[in-house]
Amino acid sequence: MTGIADGRVVIVTGAGRGLGRAHALAFAAEGARVVVNDLGVGLDGAPGAGSPAGRVVEEIRAAGGEAVAHGGDIATEAGAASVVATALETYGRLDTLVNNAGFLRDRMLVNLDEDDWDAVLRVHLKGHFLVLKHAAAHWRAETKAGRAPCARVVNTGSGAGLLGSVGQANYSAAKAGIVALTLVAAAELARYGVQVNALAPAARTRMTERTFAETMSAPASGFDAMAPENVSPLVVWLGSAASAGVTGRVFEAEGGRITVMEGWRRGPTAEERARRTPAEAGETARKLLARAESPQAVYGAES
Template sequence: MTGIADGRVVIVTGAGRGLGRAHALALAAEGARVVVNDLGVGLDGGPGNGDPADRVVAEIRAAGGEAVAHGGDIATSAGAASLVATALEAFGRLDTLVNNAGFLRDRMLVNLDEDDWDAVLRVHLKGHFLPLRHAAAYWRAEAKAGLVPCARVVNTSSGAGLSGSVGQGNYSAAKAGILVLTLVAAAELKRYGVQVNAIAPAARTRMTERTFAETMAAPASGFDAMAPGNVSPLVVWLGSAASAGVTGRVFEAEGGRITVMEGWRRGPSADGGARRTAAEAGETALKLLAQAETPGAVYGAQ
């Protein structure tokens, strides 16, 4: 198999189903050797059925590609370290990390308990940080040894991280944190030949069944805009050498649409040159708000 990712060694976390599976298959089809990570847990992080990572590896191998499975918990330092070690032991190197693992525990804020908050922050945000930290340590060592990497990281945020989502305070906070982690990592790791970007995908997966209930069904014919595989070409490109020079960026991807997100930028501003009273601060704030753009709606808001 040859293509845009020919010869690259790629890790994809949460690759047993949905978007992760689609990314792993697409990367392998473009010539990458893939480490398929998945714990095989249920939608809420509880016990699941079977071993989806092995099934995806079998799919890749049946199509003529190369892949190995990893079933460790990447939200632990030991699991993340063994993930990188698996790539090095199986294929001798690591070129690209696609952070994708996650699950949901949706509750309105007044019903969201501490365990549900901690579990979702752990798998999404910590589950991005630890693989990134261990991969970055490998690439830094390579760079210091004079072997300048052509390394890539693709993180997975969400529209919930960009705009918020009613009933998903824990998930939205985690996905927003991933965006800022992406910016920091891109700035810190550039010197080692590492590019770090993020996507905010929308597609048909078991995590989005309730969010996109009205648009989930695949059409009888024609273009299926909600198919997970629609997101994967952008991930493949960002994870390849062809994306040289692109780092610290966030892309929305849904169906046939790709959007570059521009993030927080300074809007209207006023400097009075001295401390204001509370009333003066409020008057200034209202004047600035009248000049500012109206923010986008939170998903699910009435």
Template sequence: MTSDTGSNSGEAAGTATGIGKGSGICDGRVVIVTGAGRGLGRAHALAFAAEGARVVVNDLGVGLDGSPGADSPARQVVEEITAAGGEAVEHAGDIATTEGAASLVHTAVDAFGRLDTLVNNAGFLRDRMLVNLDEDDWDAVMRVHLKGHFLPLKHAAAHWRAQAKTGRVPRARVVNTSSGAGLSGSVGQGNYSAAKAGIVGLTLVAAAEMGRYGVQVNAIAPAARTRMTEAAFAQAMAAPDSGFDAMAPQNVSPLVVWLGSAASTGVTGRVFETEGGRITVMDGWRPGPSADKGARWTPAEAGDATLKLLAQAQPPPAPHGAQ
């Protein structure tokens, strides 16, 4: 799979990539990052390695629309990490298949003897207005984003549950990748928005089900300049350098690294927006104004009550791109 938010081309190795000596917050941990060949996934892999983690770098090397690619960006990231003194291995399997997701977990255990953190990040775009959206475009995006989250999570969770049942309860972490499109919608991205909203639901269920086995599951909704967002952030890309590149993918990775570390104990079932230097805890769907007749409404009564409730409620945020 390609990174959920594509590539940030032209970055050099070294400080610009995030390679360097960190605080060691992930010393000894083994981390899987899907879609880690470019963009956010690459930034996450490098950041985990800088903090002492051993990293499984997954990427199919496909194009922005999911078409096959000729290069191996995952191997390049592995080489960056090992050149800087870290440990990493490549996984080029399709994590939206049972075989690929299972082999992803096996790769971590076979290479490093354990698995501590899974970062689900892989994805691509097939943007169309709804009336122009083909069934294949819908299915492809759902497959990679939503199924590509579910299957690695399923196999990693089964591994950790088996550990817990032997009495060795892990301090395992999962970080899923949603989007602002999944939280409030995005015009021209019905398939992507639906998949990203589904990832939030999956995150909440996994956090509730897996907590007893020592697994914490959270999600981020990042904003950064990558292949998938370069058109949206073209203005930001062209802005004069202010000394802080707010749209750099590397800005998102510190939160992901912390959520993927043992230091985040007790944080689970949460969704965070992150962009530049800002982190926001999302409140999600919470009950608003309510009315109870104590009996069945007539349609007219239900309409009158609903209009009164809407007058008391906060309006929802407009979808991205709405006029």
């Protein structure tokens, strides 16, 4: 290992399993002290048995690293505040926040209950916002006290939030919101020495069992493209001082592939210095669409 995260204190939410666990272990292997947050709920957000956060802490310590578990609900004001407080009280500082916690409640749109909508947006979007808010408040206070931080935030998006995904309207909306939150936070927090980026990962986890059903089994030999550990190196780099100057960007990471995503940009435009009729507006729109690039397909849509 290179020690790229030596001395940094890192919070990883939803770090008891899957991608979050892989990120926590990767940061620890690179010299970071890690706050491992996980509420220990099931795939649908219902309470689960055991303490996955505690088990990850044990793994890190067994390998010679430093870590502490946090079992609070980061989608509440108290839980978000306490995970930041845990980092500060345990290690005296906070350098990196990796927002990763989430779960799924997939339904086709017409079958999607209000509770399913609220629960998914709560943990993904509200959970990202609240922890980011409390971390940012700390970094702002540090800046005002003359201790300019070298802070990093990595938010977890999804291809579903970039292109949409059939049967995942709630999840897609939450992940799209995370991208917008990332862009705003990057702009607002730059003055405090904070860089904010988002990552859309693809890996084999509990949440992706159905999505990647055909590639769930790791190969007997060779490169396991769907292993969560393939995503973590980019997360660690984004969460380290080595990523200086990179902020407000969205990446995709899957297997050995890293992609810089290029989001909404103004395309073909037509301007008229008079009010159009609906028919004229439609004719103009048709002409512009003929010159525009076709959007990429929504995940799961019939071709």
